[in-house]
Structure formats: C-alpha cells, structure tokens
Amino acid sequence: MKRTRFDSDICAIARTLDVIGDWWSVLIIRDALGGVRRFSDFQQKLGAAKNVLTTRLKELVAAGILKTGPASDGTAYREYLPTEKAQALLPVLVALAQWGSENLFDKGETCSVPVDAANRRPLAPIKLHARDGRVLSASDILMTKFGKC
Amino acid sequence: MKRTRFDSDICAIARTLDVIGDWWSVLIIRDALGGVRRFSDFQQKLGAAKNVLTTRLKELVAAGILKTGPASDGTAYREYLPTEKAQALLPVLVALAQWGSENLFDKGETCSVPVDAANRRPLAPIKLHARDGRVLSASDILMTKFGKC
Numbered sequence: 001m002k003r004t005r006f007d008s009d010i011c012a013i014a015r016t017l018d019v020i021g022d023w024w025s026v027l028i029i030r031d032a033l034g035g036v037r038r039f040s041d042f043q044q045k046l047g048a049a050k051n052v053l054t055t056r057l058k059e060l061v062a063a064g065i066l067k068t069g070p071a072s073d074g075t076a077y078r079e080y081l082p083t084e085k086a087q088a089l090l091p092v093l094v095a096l097a098q099w100g101s102e103n104l105f106d107k108g109e110t111c112s113v114p115v116d117a118a119n120r121r122p123l124a125p126i127k128l129h130a131r132d133g134r135v136l137s138a139s140d141i142l143m144t145k146f147g148k149c
Numbered sequence: 150m151k152r153t154r155f156d157s158d159i160c161a162i163a164r165t166l167d168v169i170g171d172w173w174s175v176l177i178i179r180d181a182l183g184g185v186r187r188f189s190d191f192q193q194k195l196g197a198a199k200n201v202l203t204t205r206l207k208e209l210v211a212a213g214i215l216k217t218g219p220a221s222d223g224t225a226y227r228e229y230l231p232t233e234k235a236q237a238l239l240p241v242l243v244a245l246a247q248w249g250s251e252n253l254f255d256k257g258e259t260c261s262v263p264v265d266a267a268n269r270r271p272l273a274p275i276k277l278h279a280r281d282g283r284v285l286s287a288s289d290i291l292m293t294k295f296g297k298c
Binding site: 010011012013014015016017019022023026027030031033034035085087088089090091092093094095096097098099100101102103104105110111112113114115116117118119120121122123124126128129130131133134136138139140141142143144 | 160161162168171175179180182184234238241242247254259261264266267268269272273275277279282283287288290291293
C-alpha cells in the first residue's frame with residue numbers, strides 16, 4: 001500500500017517522516033555523515049537497488065539534506081555532501097542507535113553506533129530536558145498539540 | 150521494492166529501523182504514548198488501512214513495544230498499551246519533532262510537538278553529550294564502527 005503523505009499534517013513528527021521518506025533515506029544520511037560521497041559507494045554500502053537509491057538521493061537533495069558537488073579528486077563523478085540539515089538529524093540517528101544497542105543486541109555482541117571522535121566511545125544516553133533544565137521522564141511528556149512553531 | 154531486512158546488521162541504527170518497520174509504526178508509537186488504546190481509535194487517528202494497522206500493531210506487540218490487555222472500561226475490546234520500550238523511544242520521537250518544527254514549518258505556523266506536561270511548552274532542544282559530559286557538535290561525532298554493545 002502506498003503510504004499516505006503527511007505534508008499538510010500539523011504534527012512535526014509526521015512531517016519529518018514525510019521528508020525523510022523511508023528507512024533508506026535514514027541509512028543514506030547515516031553514510032553521508034560517515035563520509036560516503038559517491039553513488040557507487042552508497043550503493044555498495046547499502047545494497048540498495050539503483051533506482052531506489054537514485055530516487056532517495058534526489059529527494060534528499062530536494063529537501064536540502066544533501067547537496068551535490070564536483071568530485072574532490074577532479075574526476076567527472078558527482079559527489080553527495082551532507083548539509084547542516086543532515087547534521088541536525090544527528091539526534092535522530094543517535095537516538096535510534098541508542099535504543100537499538102540497548103534493546104536489540106546481546107551483551108558483548110558486536111555493535112556499531114555513532115561514537116565520540118575524541119575517544120571512539122559511544123555517546124552518553126540522550127536525556128530529555130524541559131526549557132528550564134528539568135530532566136523529563138516519559139510521564140512528564142505529553143504528545144498533545146502545541147500551538148505555534 | 151521490498152526493503153532488505155537488517156536483522157543481522159551490526160549497525161544499531163539499521164537494526165532499530167528493522168524493528169520499528171516503517172513510518173506507520175512510529176506514528177502508532179506516537180499515538181500510543183499519547184493515550185490512544187483501541188484499534189478503532191488508532192485507525193481513525195492515523196487513517197491507515199485496517200490490514201496495515203493490524204500488521205503493524207502485531208509487529209509492535211511482538212517486539213515488546215506495545216502490549217495488549219483487556220479494555221479499561223470492562224467491555225470486550227482489547228487495548229494496546231505502550232511498554233517501557235515504547236517510552237524509551239521518546240528521544241527518537243522528540244528528535245524527529247524538533248528537526249521538523251525547526252526545518253519544515255513557517256514561523257508562527259500551527260505545529261504539534263511533544264510538550265512538557267508541567268507547562269505545555271516544547272522541550273529544550275536535544276544536545277548530544279560525550280560520556281564525560283562534553284557537548285558534541287557534528288564534527289565531534291564519528292559514524293564509524295564501535296566494538297561491543
């Protein structure tokens with residue numbers, strides 16, 4: 001079934017999901033932030049079909065999450081570079097990684113997560129804070145409507 | 150095209166994506182955390198086809214993210230309740246909402262995001278920290294492999 005589009009949805013979660021499109025997009029952003037630049041390298045790393053990858057890359061460029069540029073080595077290849085909007089998605093990627101490593105891996109199992117460049121260790125678990133600094137637990141958070149962005 | 154499954158992938162992001170399945174699952178979790186309990190209410194709120202919703206709810210129960218129970222009002226309906234694993238996905242939902250409200254809404258446009266129950270205000274923007282407390286920017290984070298979970 002074709003997924004409904006959420007363009008006009010006032011829910012910021014749904015609207016983000018509409019732009020990132022599907023899980024391929026998230027994995028492409030992961031790899032772009034990890035230094036992958038070329039179509040053939042994305043393809044090899046992800047194992048995605050060419051047409052799927054082409055569509056997703058175009059969508060991410062249209063959304064301003066990736067931008068294209070000439071190859072850094074002077075060859076005729078085009079490269080895909082992550083923008084600030086891609087970097088701003090790091091909390092999403094880190095949150096997905098932290099939930100997965102906590103819930104879907106056995107203790108001691110080999111596992112890949114984003115790491116601190118200074119010491120190659122996983123980041124601290126994300127904590128949710130109120131504007132006044134209070135740490136919020138699940139019961140302190142409402143999923144209800146808020147007025148204006 | 151059918152999405153490749155990432156079960157055996159050592160990347161914690163990919164493995165989480167494999168469990169949450171698709172965007173419907175994320176929206177179901179959003180609504181479950183927001184107090185929706187019954188099939189018909191999920192259906193009405195999401196506008197998802199019955200078969201899609203049935204499949205996604207089953208998957209979320211199998212993954213331990215939702216659990217079923219008798220209706221709180223004593224009727225014959227079954228209810229779907231979020232577990233701790235669902236609550237632990239709040240950082241993912243909040244990160245998606247914050248990116249969306251920052252990048253996909255006009256200033257002053259009506260927008261719905263998770264809010265602080267104490268004052269109905271949006272949460273503070275998520276910051277990523279190292280284990281020793283340093284705030285990390287995008288350039289401080291590597292998407293490379295880490296050894297063990």
